[in-house]
Amino acid sequence: MTRSRTVCVTAALVTAALGVAVVPSVAAPAAAPRAAAACPTGWGSLTKTDWSSTAGEYITNARTGSHACYDRFVVDVPGASADQLGYTVQYVDRLIADPSGAVIPVTGGAILEVVVRAPAYDSGAPTYPGKVGKRLPGVNLTGYRTFRDAKFGGSFEGQTQFGLGVRARLPFRVLQSDGHLVVDVAHTW
Numbered sequence: 001m002t003r004s005r006t007v008c009v010t011a012a013l014v015t016a017a018l019g020v021a022v023v024p025s026v027a028a029p030a031a032a033p034r035a036a037a038a039c040p041t042g043w044g045s046l047t048k049t050d051w052s053s054t055a056g057e058y059i060t061n062a063r064t065g066s067h068a069c070y071d072r073f074v075v076d077v078p079g080a081s082a083d084q085l086g087y088t089v090q091y092v093d094r095l096i097a098d099p100s101g102a103v104i105p106v107t108g109g110a111i112l113e114v115v116v117r118a119p120a121y122d123s124g125a126p127t128y129p130g131k132v133g134k135r136l137p138g139v140n141l142t143g144y145r146t147f148r149d150a151k152f153g154g155s156f157e158g159q160t161q162f163g164l165g166v167r168a169r170l171p172f173r174v175l176q177s178d179g180h181l182v183v184d185v186a187h188t189w
Contacts (some may be wrong), residue, residue: 041186043172044171045170046090047091048088048174051086052083052084053118054086054117056079062130063076064141064150066144069186071187072185073182073184074180075118075180075181080179082176086116087117087174091111091112091113092112092113097133098159098161100154105133106149106164107149108166108167109166109169110169112163112164113161113162117159118160128155135151150163170186170187170189171185
């Protein structure tokens with residue numbers, strides 16, 4: 001055998017032997033755990049407003065949900081398009097019922113007032129079962145990281161008011177979609 005052929009055969013045998021030696025005889029280790037979800041930032045805590053208003057559409061429900069990065073408040077206004085859903089969402093020192101001026105107690109480190117430019121009544125008959133100054137019907141905030149309280153402020157002259165008690169003044173965003181106004185409040189800055 002020539003020297004170059006001997007080197008090639010030897011190299012092939014060494015490679016084959018090493019290849020077998022490196023193959024593990026036990027199951028592969030489990031995949032590393034996933035990193036925690038990156039939570040959005042940059043929402044801010046200043047007043048957010050859209051002056052649009054609904055015409056002929058009414059609030060029928062208000063509900064909440066808890067997510068990995070934020071707690072969510074949703075107001076249902078069936079039939080309203082996203083560009084009709086006007087609102088003002090802002091932190092306030094006290095929730096003051098419109099038009100009575102009565103202070104509605106809301107527990108938490110901060111109060112987020114949500115005003116939706118849609119009534120919760122049709123020709124005087126309620127379309128949403130909330131009672132002024134009372135907790136929102138069907139809303140249970142047990143286990144939420146950010147929300148502490150949710151009160152109905154009332155509905156007057158085509159707009160409806162809610163008060164969210166939150167753990168602290170935290171960043172929030174407002175989203176409009178067909179039939180829904182959504183307010184997300186982050187768990188942290």
